Amino acid sequence: MAAEALGWWGVPLGIFAGTLRGSAPFLFVSLGECLTEKSGKINLGLEGTLLTGAMSAYAISYLGAEKWGVPSALSPWLGVLVAGCAGMVLGLIHAWLSQQPKVNDIAVGIAMIIFGSGIAFFFGKPFIQPKAPQLPTIDIGGWSTMPAVQSALKISPLFILGVFIAPLMAWFFKSTRWGLFVRAVGDSPDAALAMGVSIKKVRMLCIIAGSFLAGIGGACLSLYYPGIWSESISSGQGLMAVALVIFARWNPIQCLWASLFFGGAQAIGPALQAVGIEQGRYLFNAAPYVLTLLIMIITCSPKKTLSGAPGALGTISG
Amino acid sequence: MSTRKYLYIPRRQVIRGLLATAAFGATSKLWTGCASTPSDTQAGAGGEASPVSDKPLVMGFIYVGAKDDYGWNQAQAMGAAEVAKLSGVKIVEQASVPETKEVQEVMRNMIEQDGATILFPTSFGYFDPHILQVAKDYPEVQFFHAGTLWKEGLPDNIGSYFALVDEGQFIAGRVAAMTSKTGKLGFVAAKPINPVLRNINPFILGARSVKPDIKMQVIFTGDWSLPVKEAEATNSLADQGIDVVAMHVDSPKVVIETAEKRGIYSSGFHAAQNDLAPKGYLTGTAYKWGTIFKNYVEMIQGGKTLMNGGIPHQVIGSLKEGYIELAPFGPAVSEEAKKDAEDVKAKIIDGSMMVYKGVVKDNTGNVEIPAGTAYKITDPKLTQIDWLAEGVIGKTS
The missing domain is CATH 3.40.50.2300 (Response regulator)
Structure with a gap:
C-alpha cells in the first residue's frame, strides 16, 4: 500500500512539496533585496551572490567534513555561515561601488552578477564532483504511512528560519528606530540627513545584510534542495527573486507569499507531466513568469505609480 | 560647466592617439588570436603546426561544461585522460567553454600557443560555425567532433566520431x-x-x-x-x-x-x-571515448591523417566496437x-x-x-x- 500511486493527488502534493522545498532560495534573496531596496539602493548582483553562496556553502561543507575533520553534522552549518559571509563580502563591494559619486547601481549590479558568478565558477570547479554533507531536515511527516507525504514534509530548517525572518523584518521596518532610519534613507534621504542619519552607513549596512541573506539562500540550493553544486544551479532564481520584491511591493510578508508562490510554480510542470498531462508543458514550465505578468497587469493602474516603492530608489548619489 | 574643463581633450590629441594605437596593433602580432585578423596568421601558423615526428603529439580537448560533472563532459575527459597516458602524446584541456565565438579563440590559442595539431572540441554546438570556420584557417590541423555532423563537401580536416547508446x-x-x-x-x-x-x-x-x-x-x-x-x-x-x-x-x-x-x-x-x-x-x-581516442592516436602516429584519407571522416560504433x-x-x-x-x-x-x-x-x-x-x-x-x-x-x- 505504501508504494501505491497517488494518481491525481500527486499534483497538489507535488506542488505543495515543491513549495516547501524550492521556495527557500527565493525567500532569502527577496528578503535581502527587500532590505536593500528599502534603503534606496538596488542590488541586482544578488544572482551572483546566490551562486557564490551556493558554491562556498557546498565547498565548506565538503572540505569541513572530508579534510578538516569537522563533524559531518556541523560542517553544513559552517557552510551556511561561510555562505553568508561570502555574500557579505560581495555586498561590501557593491555597497562601496554603488555609493561612489555618479555611479549607477543597476550597472554595478550587473557587473556584480558577472563577478559573483565568475568567482563561484572559478573556485567551484573542484567541488562539482564530490558529495558534501547536507543540512539535516525536520521530518514532520511521520504520522503518514505514505512515503510521498513523508518525503514532502521533510522541511529544511533554513526554510523555517526564512519564514520567521519575514515577519521579523516587517516588524523591524515598522516599529523600530533603526527600521525608521532605513525607511527614511530610502524614502527621503534629505529628511534622513536632517535627522542626523548617515545615508552612506545605513545603505552600506543594508546592502551587506541583504547580501548575507542572499548568500544563505545560495546555501539552501546547494545544501538542501537540489543539494548539489553545479554551474547552472541557480538558473536565474536570483534575478527572479529581485523581481519578486517589486511584485511583493517591498513588503517582507508579501515577499514570503510571493516566494512560496514561485517555489510552488516550479513544481507545476513536472507534477502535471508525472500524471500524464503533456499538453502545453512549455506553458506550465513558464507558469511562474506568466503568472507574474498576469498579476502585474491586474494590479497595475494607470493613475498612480507603484505603491510602496521607496522614494529614492535608484537615484544616483551625486 | 565645470565638468567640461577637466574632461576636455584636444581633438588632435585624440586622432594622434588613435593612429598610434592602430599602428601598434598592425605591426605587433599581439592580437594574432583575434578572429578579426585570421588571414594574417594563417600562413605562418600552418607552417609551424605541421607535424614534426620527434615532437610529442599535442591534442587539445575542449569541453562545454565542467569536466567532472558525472555527465557528457566527464565521459569525454576520462577518454582524454586515457590518451594522455600514451607515450608521445601531450594533451591540453579547457573546460566551460561556451558554444560561442569563445570556442574559436580557444581553438586558435591551442593551435598557436600550445602547438596542438589535433583538436577535440567535444560539444555538439561547437561544430557549426565554429569548427568549420577555424578548420578553414588551419588546414594542417585535424578537428574531431563528437557527433554525426560531417558531410561530404565540408573541409577535409574535419572528422566526426560518435558512440550509439x-x-x-x-x-x-x-x-x-x-x-x-x-x-x-x-x-x-x-x-x-x-x-x-x-x-x-x-x-x-x-x-x-x-x-x-x-x-x-x-x-x-x-x-x-x-x-x-x-x-x-x-x-x-x-x-x-x-x-x-x-x-x-x-x-x-x-x-x-x-x-x-x-x-x-x-x-x-x-x-x-x-x-x-x-x-x-x-x-x-x-x-568509452578513450577507445575511440586511442584508435585515432594509433592511426595518426602511423602517419595517417584525415587529409590523406587514412582516417575515415565518420567513426561510429557501439557495444561491439567497445565505444x-x-x-x-x-x-x-x-x-x-x-x-x-x-x-x-x-x-x-x-x-x-x-x-x-x-x-x-x-x-x-x-x-x-x-x-x-x-x-x-x-x-x-x-x-x-x-x-x-x-x-x-x-x-x-
Whole structure:
C-alpha cells in the first residue's frame, strides 16, 4: 500500500512539496533585496551572490567534513555561515561601488552578477564532483504511512528560519528606530540627513545584510534542495527573486507569499507531466513568469505609480 | 560647466592617439588570436603546426561544461585522460567553454600557443560555425567532433566520431524491468529530440522485452541543465509510485541523488555513477571515448591523417566496437538479471539480437517498424525517429 500511486493527488502534493522545498532560495534573496531596496539602493548582483553562496556553502561543507575533520553534522552549518559571509563580502563591494559619486547601481549590479558568478565558477570547479554533507531536515511527516507525504514534509530548517525572518523584518521596518532610519534613507534621504542619519552607513549596512541573506539562500540550493553544486544551479532564481520584491511591493510578508508562490510554480510542470498531462508543458514550465505578468497587469493602474516603492530608489548619489 | 574643463581633450590629441594605437596593433602580432585578423596568421601558423615526428603529439580537448560533472563532459575527459597516458602524446584541456565565438579563440590559442595539431572540441554546438570556420584557417590541423555532423563537401580536416547508446540502454532497460517491483519506470529527459528519443525508446523496448506490459512515464524538463526542475521531476515520479528512474540530461547527478534520497532505483547515463547512489544505482550506459581516442592516436602516429584519407571522416560504433559499456551493476541487481545482461550483451555483439526489430509500435498505436523488418543501429532511418515507443507515457510535442 505504501508504494501505491497517488494518481491525481500527486499534483497538489507535488506542488505543495515543491513549495516547501524550492521556495527557500527565493525567500532569502527577496528578503535581502527587500532590505536593500528599502534603503534606496538596488542590488541586482544578488544572482551572483546566490551562486557564490551556493558554491562556498557546498565547498565548506565538503572540505569541513572530508579534510578538516569537522563533524559531518556541523560542517553544513559552517557552510551556511561561510555562505553568508561570502555574500557579505560581495555586498561590501557593491555597497562601496554603488555609493561612489555618479555611479549607477543597476550597472554595478550587473557587473556584480558577472563577478559573483565568475568567482563561484572559478573556485567551484573542484567541488562539482564530490558529495558534501547536507543540512539535516525536520521530518514532520511521520504520522503518514505514505512515503510521498513523508518525503514532502521533510522541511529544511533554513526554510523555517526564512519564514520567521519575514515577519521579523516587517516588524523591524515598522516599529523600530533603526527600521525608521532605513525607511527614511530610502524614502527621503534629505529628511534622513536632517535627522542626523548617515545615508552612506545605513545603505552600506543594508546592502551587506541583504547580501548575507542572499548568500544563505545560495546555501539552501546547494545544501538542501537540489543539494548539489553545479554551474547552472541557480538558473536565474536570483534575478527572479529581485523581481519578486517589486511584485511583493517591498513588503517582507508579501515577499514570503510571493516566494512560496514561485517555489510552488516550479513544481507545476513536472507534477502535471508525472500524471500524464503533456499538453502545453512549455506553458506550465513558464507558469511562474506568466503568472507574474498576469498579476502585474491586474494590479497595475494607470493613475498612480507603484505603491510602496521607496522614494529614492535608484537615484544616483551625486 | 565645470565638468567640461577637466574632461576636455584636444581633438588632435585624440586622432594622434588613435593612429598610434592602430599602428601598434598592425605591426605587433599581439592580437594574432583575434578572429578579426585570421588571414594574417594563417600562413605562418600552418607552417609551424605541421607535424614534426620527434615532437610529442599535442591534442587539445575542449569541453562545454565542467569536466567532472558525472555527465557528457566527464565521459569525454576520462577518454582524454586515457590518451594522455600514451607515450608521445601531450594533451591540453579547457573546460566551460561556451558554444560561442569563445570556442574559436580557444581553438586558435591551442593551435598557436600550445602547438596542438589535433583538436577535440567535444560539444555538439561547437561544430557549426565554429569548427568549420577555424578548420578553414588551419588546414594542417585535424578537428574531431563528437557527433554525426560531417558531410561530404565540408573541409577535409574535419572528422566526426560518435558512440550509439541504443544497445546499452536496451540492456539497461531489461535490468530496470527485472528490478522494478511496482512495474512502473520513469524517465527524466531534457528535450524531445532524436538523440534523446533514441535513449528513451531502447530503454522501454528493453524493459518490454522482459515484461511486455511495463509502462514508463517520461518528463521533459525543457533544457539540458535545470537542477531544480530535474529534482522536482524525480520527486514527482517517485510520488507516482515509480521505482526506477532513468535520465538523459547533461549531468545526471541531481536525478540520481534525488532518487537515492527517495529510496528508489536509478539507471545512469554518460558515465558510471555508482558512488552517487550506493544503494539504488542499477547500471547504465557509459561512454568509452578513450577507445575511440586511442584508435585515432594509433592511426595518426602511423602517419595517417584525415587529409590523406587514412582516417575515415565518420567513426561510429557501439557495444561491439567497445565505444560504450555498461556501468558496474549496483547491489540491487539480482544475479539473474546480471547474467541476463551479459547474455544479451553477447547476443547483441554477435548480431543475433537487435534493438530495433519489428513489430515496434509508437505510443499512439502506429506501427513504426513492421514485422520482419529490423534496423541496424547505424541505419540512417533511425536518425529520423521522432516518436515514443509503445509503453511510454508522454508526448514529443
